[in-house]
Amino acid sequence: MSADAFTASVNKWFLGTNNPKAASYVDLSDSVLFKGATGQAALSVAQGGYGNCWLISSVEELAAVAPDRLSGLISANGNGTFAVKFYSGGADNPFFITVDGVASSQGASVAGGSWVRLLEDAYVEAMASGYFVANGHAQIENDYSIGMGGNYGRIAQRSLTGGVNKIYGSGIDAREAVVAALEDGSGLVTHGSWRSATDENGKTTLVGGHAFSIIGVNETNGKYIFRNPWSSSMVFEMSAQELDALPGSCNFSVTEMGDEYGSQALRDMTAAGATAMAQALTDTAALVQAMAGFAQASGAMTTASPEDRPQTAAPLLATSR
Numbered sequence: 001m002s003a004d005a006f007t008a009s010v011n012k013w014f015l016g017t018n019n020p021k022a023a024s025y026v027d028l029s030d031s032v033l034f035k036g037a038t039g040q041a042a043l044s045v046a047q048g049g050y051g052n053c054w055l056i057s058s059v060e061e062l063a064a065v066a067p068d069r070l071s072g073l074i075s076a077n078g079n080g081t082f083a084v085k086f087y088s089g090g091a092d093n094p095f096f097i098t099v100d101g102v103a104s105s106q107g108a109s110v111a112g113g114s115w116v117r118l119l120e121d122a123y124v125e126a127m128a129s130g131y132f133v134a135n136g137h138a139q140i141e142n143d144y145s146i147g148m149g150g151n152y153g154r155i156a157q158r159s160l161t162g163g164v165n166k167i168y169g170s171g172i173d174a175r176e177a178v179v180a181a182l183e184d185g186s187g188l189v190t191h192g193s194w195r196s197a198t199d200e201n202g203k204t205t206l207v208g209g210h211a212f213s214i215i216g217v218n219e220t221n222g223k224y225i226f227r228n229p230w231s232s233s234m235v236f237e238m239s240a241q242e243l244d245a246l247p248g249s250c251n252f253s254v255t256e257m258g259d260e261y262g263s264q265a266l267r268d269m270t271a272a273g274a275t276a277m278a279q280a281l282t283d284t285a286a287l288v289q290a291m292a293g294f295a296q297a298s299g300a301m302t303t304a305s306p307e308d309r310p311q312t313a314a315p316l317l318a319t320s321r
């Protein structure tokens with residue numbers, strides 16, 4: 001590997017300077033990730049100028065159902081960069097994307113902190129690097145306008161949690177799975193709508209070509225509680241029967257979240273590897289030998305092969321519309 005290639009790799013993977021293309025940027029490196037407790041973070045999640053309701057509704061759902069996972073989803077590295085944790089192909093293959101705090105000025109709201117805006121940045125970078133191909137995303141150019149469009153809710157949930165999901169085409173068919181997922185916080189539920197509706201006061205509820213999070217089921221009347229990612233104030237209820245009576249189609253994506261740290265076998269393997277690495281780094285000869293490996297010619301960082309990515313399959317180290 002040449003010196004220039006090595007420097008470029010360090011800048012990309014460790015300093016987070018591989019920013020996706022955007023019309024304009026804002027520097028959030030000095031901003032707090034969360035304003036207030038993570039348990040209240042869902043209240044501030046709001047879609048920005050991109051058509052990524054599929055991602056923001058999934059993020060909002062995660063924040064509402066499993067806020068304890070947010071500190072493992074994104075964390076500050078202490079040097080103006082941030083580590084964002086995703087999954088590729090399942091819970092046993094977590095990886096980290098480092099971002100430098102420079103994000104698109106058109107992204108999600110930062111009213112509750114910078115975490116969602118930075119997550120958008122990391123998500124596009126992960127798509128561009130091909131990490132989400134195993135989840136169903138195509139590899140794309142490193143560009144917000146390309147990565148933040150489309151309709152990929154179920155893929156976003158796999159990427160955020162490493163879980164597996166199932167799609168239901170009606171409110172009645174989905175009900176049992178939705179209740180089970182939300183009752184104990186073991187799953188995420190989002191709704192993709194190609195229907196439009198208003199309530200008895202003429203206020204817009206469902207929007208066609210849009211994604212919503214399902215943040216609960218009303219225990220009294222049994223209705224689904226929908227949340228529009230445009231604003232935390234856009235919450236409404238609708239029964240499965242009311243929903244299914246509307247013209248058009250819809251789907252419910254119910255994702256069973258995997259263990260945040262992967263399987264026990266993975267954790268045991270990682271712990272053993274960490275111990276071996278710690279021992280090796282106390283041996284000067286071993287350290288010199290390891291550093292000598294940088295002199296080997298390699299085009300790995302341009303091919304983004306898994307063995308050349310600075311991934312961590314361990315318990316957290318740093319952690320459309």
